[in-house]
Amino acid sequence: MSPQRRATMISSCVALVLIVVKFVAGIISGSVAILASAIDSLLDLSASLFNLYAITKAEQPACVKFNYGRGKIESLAAVIEGSVIVVSGIFILYQSFKKIALGSELARLDLSVxxxxxxxxxTACLVLYLNYVAKMSNNLVIQADALHYKTDLLSNGAVLVALVLIKLTGFEIIDALFGIAIGLYVGYSAFGLLKQGVLVLLDRALDDEKLTAIKEILDSATEVKSYHDLKTRQSGDTHFVEVHLVFSPDILLKDAHAVADMLECKIQNLQEQWQGQWVVITHLDPYEPAS
Structure with a gap:
């Protein structure tokens, strides 16, 4: 089992435990902040289960039907999880404003705390573990899961602070005010995740640092007069690079092919710097393209 799949299974189990604990405490105490946190954990479980499915599919090799593999399902999972976070934030806001309008009393504050x-x-232990796996694998799904539970970590801390303040001051509206703050933060945190997932689905080029490294490799070949139509994209942990290399018309095909193979090998070796596979396709041209 890959570290990514193990991480999603662990996060799913953690979410299930937190759902049960928070729902029981929220119902007993009547705290909208705890109930909102329980709903958030329920959405966490749904997202983690989908992430497990996405990673399982993404790890399958390319086939006749999916020639480039299924790596983009990871980006799709990140977009779905970002949407789940937004829905979670909206629900928390709704519950908080409802409590301000209708009011309710809290009970069993000690249990809630x-x-x-x-x-x-x-949640803190889970975030540390997911961050470790995300850094090790550079997997977008695990990064999304880590971000999701990081927002939970902050929201749980905010709920705890709210409950302590209520116990000290007796102002129960603090519960709803903290709920509003949590809802706004949770919704805002999803924006970057949604953007990253959508850009990958739209075949955004690799970042500038990777492009610079690729161009340095291409410029190092003295046999190549120039190159054009450099195209890059990423699918899951696979980097795709395509480029047209211009050679002198007098060069032998086997010699030009040997140079192209050498450049492809150097670019593929970038996996030592950036984790993941590198698929490189070169086209050999005997002249510059017409402008």
Whole structure:
């Protein structure tokens, strides 16, 4: 089992535990912030289960039907998870404004505080683990999961602070005010994740640092007079590079092909710097294209 699949399975189990604990505490105490956090954990579970499916599919090799593999399903999962985060933020806002309008009393604050401390510790451990796997694998799905649970970590901390303040001051509207702040932050945090996933689905070129490294390799070949139509994109952890190399018309095909193979090998070796596979396609041209 890959580290990515193991990470999504662990995050799913953690989300399930937190759902049960928070729902019970939220119902007993009547805290909208805890119930909102429980709903957020329920959405976390849905997202983590889909991420597990996405990673399982993305790890399958290319085939006759999917010639370039299924790597983009990871970006699709990131977009879906970002959407889940937005929905979670909207629901939290709704519950908070509803409580301000209708009002409600909190009960069993001691239990609520204990539950949120437990949730905070468990979520913090999960975030550290997911960050480790994301850094090791450079996997967009795990990065999305780590971001998702990082927002949970902050929201759980905010809920805990709100409960402590309510216990000290007796102002129960603090619960709803903190709920609004959590909802706004959760919705905002999803923007970057949605943007990154959508850009990958739209075949955005590789970032400037990777493009610079590729161009340096292409410029190093003295046999290549010039190059054009350099195109790049990423699908999952696979980087695709396509370029037209211009040679002198007098060069032998086998010699030009040997140079192209050498350049392809150097670009593929970039996987030592940036994790993932590199698929390089070169086209050999005997003259400059007409402008």
């Amino acid at each position: 204990f539950v949120m401390i437990f949730s905070l510790i468990v």
